[in-house]
Amino acid sequence: MTNIASLSGVEIERLVQDMGAPVVAPLVMPKQVLESAEPLSLRRAGRAILTMLHLGSAPRQEM
Amino acid sequence: MTPPVARAAGARDSAILPRGVAIVLSLLAGAGAFMLFLQFGWSDGRDVVDVLRAALILISTWWLAWGAVQGLMGLTTRAEPPARALEGPLTERCVVLVPVYNEDPVTTFSRVAAMDESLQATGQGHLFHFAILSDSRNETIAARERLWFLRLVQDRKAEGRIFYRRRTDNKGKKAGNVEDFIQKSGGAYDLALILDADSLMEGATIVEMARRMQAEPDIGLLQTLPVVTRAETRFGRAMQFSAAFHSPVFARGLAMMQGRTGPFWGHNAMVRVRAFAESCGLPELRGKPPFGGHIMSHDYVEAALLARAGWRVRLDDDLGGSFEEGPENLVDHAKRDRRWCQGNLQHARLLHAPGLKPWSRFVFFQGIMAYISPLFWIGFMLASIAAPFFAPAPDYFPEPYWPFPIFPQAEASKAIGLAIGVFGLLILPKFAVALHAAMSGRARAFGGPVRAFASMLAELLFSSLSAPALLAYQTRSVFQVLLGRDGGWPTNNRGDARLSLGEAWAASHWVVSTGLVGLVGTWYLAPGLVVWMLPVLVPMMLSPVIISWSSRPATSRIFTTPTDLEEAPVMRRQREILGQWENEMIAMKDVSLTAEVSHAGV
Numbered sequence: 001m002t003n004i005a006s007l008s009g010v011e012i013e014r015l016v017q018d019m020g021a022p023v024v025a026p027l028v029m030p031k032q033v034l035e036s037a038e039p040l041s042l043r044r045a046g047r048a049i050l051t052m053l054h055l056g057s058a059p060r061q062e063m
Numbered sequence: 064m065t066p067p068v069a070r071a072a073g074a075r076d077s078a079i080l081p082r083g084v085a086i087v088l089s090l091l092a093g094a095g096a097f098m099l100f101l102q103f104g105w106s107d108g109r110d111v112v113d114v115l116r117a118a119l120i121l122i123s124t125w126w127l128a129w130g131a132v133q134g135l136m137g138l139t140t141r142a143e144p145p146a147r148a149l150e151g152p153l154t155e156r157c158v159v160l161v162p163v164y165n166e167d168p169v170t171t172f173s174r175v176a177a178m179d180e181s182l183q184a185t186g187q188g189h190l191f192h193f194a195i196l197s198d199s200r201n202e203t204i205a206a207r208e209r210l211w212f213l214r215l216v217q218d219r220k221a222e223g224r225i226f227y228r229r230r231t232d233n234k235g236k237k238a239g240n241v242e243d244f245i246q247k248s249g250g251a252y253d254l255a256l257i258l259d260a261d262s263l264m265e266g267a268t269i270v271e272m273a274r275r276m277q278a279e280p281d282i283g284l285l286q287t288l289p290v291v292t293r294a295e296t297r298f299g300r301a302m303q304f305s306a307a308f309h310s311p312v313f314a315r316g317l318a319m320m321q322g323r324t325g326p327f328w329g330h331n332a333m334v335r336v337r338a339f340a341e342s343c344g345l346p347e348l349r350g351k352p353p354f355g356g357h358i359m360s361h362d363y364v365e366a367a368l369l370a371r372a373g374w375r376v377r378l379d380d381d382l383g384g385s386f387e388e389g390p391e392n393l394v395d396h397a398k399r400d401r402r403w404c405q406g407n408l409q410h411a412r413l414l415h416a417p418g419l420k421p422w423s424r425f426v427f428f429q430g431i432m433a434y435i436s437p438l439f440w441i442g443f444m445l446a447s448i449a450a451p452f453f454a455p456a457p458d459y460f461p462e463p464y465w466p467f468p469i470f471p472q473a474e475a476s477k478a479i480g481l482a483i484g485v486f487g488l489l490i491l492p493k494f495a496v497a498l499h500a501a502m503s504g505r506a507r508a509f510g511g512p513v514r515a516f517a518s519m520l521a522e523l524l525f526s527s528l529s530a531p532a533l534l535a536y537q538t539r540s541v542f543q544v545l546l547g548r549d550g551g552w553p554t555n556n557r558g559d560a561r562l563s564l565g566e567a568w569a570a571s572h573w574v575v576s577t578g579l580v581g582l583v584g585t586w587y588l589a590p591g592l593v594v595w596m597l598p599v600l601v602p603m604m605l606s607p608v609i610i611s612w613s614s615r616p617a618t619s620r621i622f623t624t625p626t627d628l629e630e631a632p633v634m635r636r637q638r639e640i641l642g643q644w645e646n647e648m649i650a651m652k653d654v655s656l657t658a659e660v661s662h663a664g665v
Contacts, residue, residue: 004213009206016209019216020227022194025250027336029242029344032368034358034416045415 078322085132093125103477112453119443126436127488134492137316142381149278155253162240164198166260168211177637181266197229238361249336259330265384265633272333283338283374287385288314289331298613299391301525304622314380324370324422325378329362331385342372352549353405360406367423391560392614394570397536401550404434404540437534448589510623531599532606535574567610578603
């Protein structure tokens, strides 16, 4: 400890930079989608529930 | 890495039955309370306020019953290690992440030293690195971190094994800190153990977690049940006892219901790095805090995102050797709770996030309920005070041609029965845990059945006295968040916890005033309810005394926990290392301070 305590601030900074820097091994971390483009509304929620219960109209399909 | 969606889809979710039982039983309890209260309320005539009160009782009782059922279910099974064990050698590389934010580096780094020593003793230490991830904004503390990092590396001969880096900004708070590391260095590791600054884990536990994750490649996150340790104040000791005595049982109940979508509590948990990187990049939510901005309670969301991507999130409550520290007084507890409250209420924005598992959504809902449930009780109390003004005038002659008066049937027994039922939901699980501990021999680790039972009763009494103040803080937090006030990210107080009566008064005078106004209002508007309100209002008016008294050091042998009777090896080593470092720090105070001050200016 004596050695470390007697170091100057610059020396400590340099040593920490040399010894402390973690391994460089990048990894992509894509941002996840948590919010839908349209904010939730009572109408949308109601329509979703009706669709889930097969009570609402399904989106029209092309013939 | 391909997410294990196919395996997930084919795997049987064994939690359907426990989940169904818990939901049905708690709903039945709520419905029973609703019916009983309605019969009581309508005994003097039917009015809408009675229906409102019955609805509030339904929600409140359901919530209480949900907790009680979880505890009682936890008594029916024992925590067991998973059936599948790793047959070959452990090969996956793991990094232990220690995020710090203006913490005392001497204490925090002594934990790292003890854990490293414990890991090396397992013979598997070469597979593990440590990374101290500093977000500290205080320059003096940051300078001390650098100084003590060098000491740590020197002490542990850990160059190239223990790392330290400090971010230039705090983007994303703790979640952003971990994310930053994963993005820059995550590719070097298969697994990452995420800790808090006050976390401490046995090396053998860490190795066992890595072995389990290697044995089951579809596990994205493995959570341990951390045991609260080293509490010294009366408040801290009560919380520590409660956590050690009751939490394992409630965690067992939770584990029975987890299926593939278990919990993540933010620390003392291991993640599969590539799964975490691919699934858990947290976006900023639209708008400003408290509901917008970065996600505060990131752990619940990360667990939900891993499950969404097909990874298994599992709580292994059979694993020991996982420790943390807790707040030492009620005010610090309330400060931490303010942050959690904001984080949990923010999850309202994520209830309908695309693709989440239904149970993950339910977990968000539970987290929200944990904070808004006091509002239902308060609503019930206020509606009860107002009820006499809405009650219809008694009609003693409801039959047109009947000459004698018919008096309303007294239904007070139903109200008393309901009160006993609600009280039972609060205390029954605790008594059941105590009885189970005495019969199974678990109570021996708490000083024997007599002391364990006395501790349970003392904790019950203390929590009854402190609950009104805690609920008052919680309610204020909810209103602050709803009014758009951001609580920020305050540093955890891990120093001297003692609060004088003046300090306690400064922190809680508004609780006293609220209790006083409540008492006068009840006396004036509904004097018949005063007796029922006293158990809530009196502790509120005494809250400065309760807060100050409970922040004093505990001297009694009550609240004994297993770690008091038998200190875990890693705890003992951390205490020894810390003692040694602190002695050196005092002996070398001038040199150390000079170095720190000069360094702070760099």
